[in-house]
Amino acid sequence: CDLQNTQSLIERLKTELNTKTLSSPEINLELEKALEEVKDCKEINTSLQLQLETANKTHHHLKSSYDDLVSSNKNLERKVVELEATLAKYKAELINIQQAKAKLIENETNLKKLLDIEKLQGKSLRLQNEKDSKCIQDLNRQIKEMERIIARKHPDSVSALIVAAKENATDTNLTARKLLEDRIKTLEQEVTSRDLQSSKVFMEIQEKFNQMKNKYESHIEDLELHVSDLKNQMKKKTDTYDVYTQTFFKGKIPEKESFTIGVQTEAAAHKIKFAPVGRNKAPEKDNHKEDAHLLATIRGLQTDLSNKEKAILKLHKEIEELRKTNKRLQKEREGSLRNLSERKDFRSYPEKLVAYSRSGSVQDFRKEEALQQLKLERDKVKQQLARLEEEYQNLKKKRLDDLTALQDAHEREISNYVSSVTPLREQLEMQQVSVKTLQSHLTKAKEELAIVNVERDHLNSRLMNGLQCGGAALGDGAGDRKEADVLLKKISNLEKHYEEREYRLRAIVQSLAQKSITNRSCDQCAERQQQLIGYKVELDQLLATVRALK
Template sequence: MSRSEQDSKPTRSQSFTELISELRVAQKEETKLLEEIKRLKQEKQALEVDLGQMRRERDLARAQIVSTSGEKSYEIKIMEESYKQEISLLKKRLQWYAENQELLDRDATRLKDAKEEIEKLKLQVDRLRTEAGNQSLQQKKRLKDRAADAKRIQDLERQVKEMETILKRRYPNSLPALIYAAAAASETTGDTSAKSNTIDFLERRIKKLETELEGKDEEAKKSLRAMEQQFQKIKLQYEQRLSELEQLLAYKLMNEPQKLHDSKASFTATEQELCSAKEDHQITIKKLQTEIENLKNQNSQLELKKCERDEEDLQTIEYQVEQAHAKARLVRLNQELITKSREIQDLTKTVERLQKERTTMLNQNSSDKTDNRKKSTEILKKDILATSKRNSSTNEPFPDTLDDKIYQPHNFADSHISEVLQENARLKDELERLSLEMSQQRVKSQTALAHSESNLQRTKEDTAEYIAALKASHQREMEKILCQHAVEHSSSKVAVLNSQISSQEILIKHLQEQVNELQRDQESLPVSQMREEVLQKEMAKLLEELREAKERQSPEMKHFLCLERKIKYMELRHAQREQELQQVVQQTRLVTQVQQTQEVEKWKTLAQLKNQELEKFQMELDSILDVLRELQKQGVVIQVPVSGGLNLPERYWKT
């Protein structure tokens, strides 16, 4: 038993030591596990933080996806609207192409008519030259024929005068004497017929001038229409630009409220400038609209004057002077319209520039805040160092002024004072530039006024020349009439020859003047052709501008153009009706004249027959009286009854 106990003691001690060692190992493992648990907990916390960040990123990504999808839908809508606008613009272009084609066709017809007139004038020139060449031969033949005719006419006139004197002596109250008096009165009617010829010539001249005035009125209407369309184009561009800028402002106000809060002062200044520019633009638009209405009223008044002028045929010269004044006024008003459109363009350019500066300021304010602060501090430090170096190096007589000009940051709380000063300087420069532009525009307006005054003076001189030419032509016609009258009523051969010579000289002068005029026309033909080419080029440019302006027209302008077309159509119908009425009146006049001439000839024939019968009756009476005288000489007494029979005078019965 003792041996077993002795053996068990060491085994127990060994197991105890083993247990202690195992316990130590277990404790070490436990500490390791606790450290691992702590580490895993830390990792778990880090993973939870990462998971939260991932969830936030996921939410942000979802929000960005939603915002981008909204922006894309908005962009798609904008694209659809732009495509619709382009489709409408293309439709408008098609309409304007058709209208421009009609205008080109009209111009082509006018050019054809002008070419035909030029060819006719050339043919007339050739014909006049040939007539001038053959006229010398014809004059010799005419002189011989006229000499023979003059002798015969003198003999016949002498016989007629003898017969008339015989008739007057015998029967002063007879029908031939009355016919002779009527022939003397018809000579006065010949003068009236000559006057009627001059009146017809003046009426033809008036009609020609009226057609020329109508053409010039149409050209003025076309230029007015082009100016109105250019004005509408500028107005539409300005409105579109304003709407785009307002949309950009709204978008930036929605997305960047903090930037707008920081740069509120600059925005208010630019908005005030925009408002002032808008007000100026609206004022100019109103002025131009009033001027356009005035021009339309003036055109209507001119048309009314034209209608009244058709009734007053003899007041052509005064009407031409008024028309010249009205044309000069139209030219002046067109020049004023051009200057106003230039002012509008300048204002639109300034507004666009201000809006661009506003957008750039919006974009730069947010990004340049921190940079501006850093730069301002660095610049201030550099300025202080530079001023100290200058004061130490150079001994200037007024150092206090430089010390006063040093920037001190504790005086100003805002860091953007340099930007404000720069903007102030820039705005001053713009003010000076605008004042210079205004002075230039005033000078231009003064030059335009001088040009219009010169045009007025030129028109007055042209009217004076035209009046002098009319007076000269009237004097020539009066001389012709006097020469013809002298030829018809002269008895001597010398007077006839002198009158023929004077008439031939007048004809030669008239033909020479016509030849000179035709030569001048031929010399002015190339100049007019060059002018036509220049005008055609200008017409092409204006048509392109018209097309661009008509592409961007409003429905009100379309309605206005439709009304203009209707008015033109009504005017054309009115002119056609007036022409038809004039033709009917002329036909009735011709019919009445023919009837009157027929009646006059009929009465003349009746008068001649009665005269012949009276002459026969007188011959029979003379023969009866001769028989009675012979019977009375023979002593035959004839008793005459008291009632009835012939009441012969007593002198026939006395011996």
């Protein structure tokens, strides 16, 4: 019975409210405004959802571009490592060329010494030829005088003189053969001694080559360690820059405004936690220091390259001077050999002198063959030098181009990071302020809702008391109507208050949506918008509860 009475009273109150609303046009206008506002809220909600979708798309696009940048950075690092390896190889080849140059210089000095010795030998041969020619003239004169004397004293002994002359000729032939055999033996001994010396020199050169190889292997290992250090610095740099590109809130927001920001990079598998946003100035200084260090290392490499170019130019000049001196010495040697060959054609020499000249011609022939071999080796070395110079110049150009490209890309990345970090910070600060204001509004709305619930409970208790006093309630109908009017006024005031609150929150949401449109690269826009949508849903629930109280 009590429930039926209360239901009848509630229906009666509803009918009275409907009659009042129909009678008063102001309430109808307010209802229409409320419906229009509900439609506006729905449109704003749809626009916010569209903005959220666009923000997600931009986030995925930025993530893919970031992955592409990381892959390009890795490729550039690989290219740097390959270029450094090729540079080390060409350094080793340069050292080998310098060693070959030193050998050529030694050979040229030896040739100069041999030329000097041959000049002295030529002078001594000239003197001996002059002395021998004088002796031969004296002997011929003496022979003629002896023949005249013998012809005067013994005119019949001409045949005996001829036999004696033949026997002397055979003796001279035997002595010439002995001299030739002795000369051949001495030449063979000289050849064996030269082979031993060349083998010793080859062993010494091989030992030096092994030593230089070990040195350059150790130098290459040092360079690899340096490259690994540079890679670690680049990784640290990417980690520090990723702090400004990927951020997220950790758990709930504490009361003392200390926000934690997490970073997730592709270089490391685990998550790294950093300090508050205000403390991110130290990594920026470290990044600037690392950038300065990298620029200094690049300048040092450029200075090293310039010094090496100067050294190569000096080597070229020295090689050209050595070529000129070698040509001059060859011309002098050819002239001396021609003079010797022209002066050694003595037909009136005895057989001893003829054998000696033959042995000298054999030595000259061997020396000419050795000179031709040296010329061929020198030409081969020149060709190798020209090829190595061309390859070195090409590598140097490629390295300079790669270094300039790396510097430009690095500077562009730094400028992009700096330009993207500053608006993101401003947006974070603005959104933090807006979230705080929304939280304060929500707490106030919850407090007011609690007050409304208390008033509703009080009203229900009074209605129950009124039902218990049934007879008294029929008499006091006018008093209940007055109380109902008072309650309706309170409810209308609360509705106005909540509508004003809702307008303010909508304005804040629209401003935040415009800011999120201007900067869509922020990763936390979606979370903030979800929080705002949650706050809006709670406010709609509060309004629904207030309207249900009517």
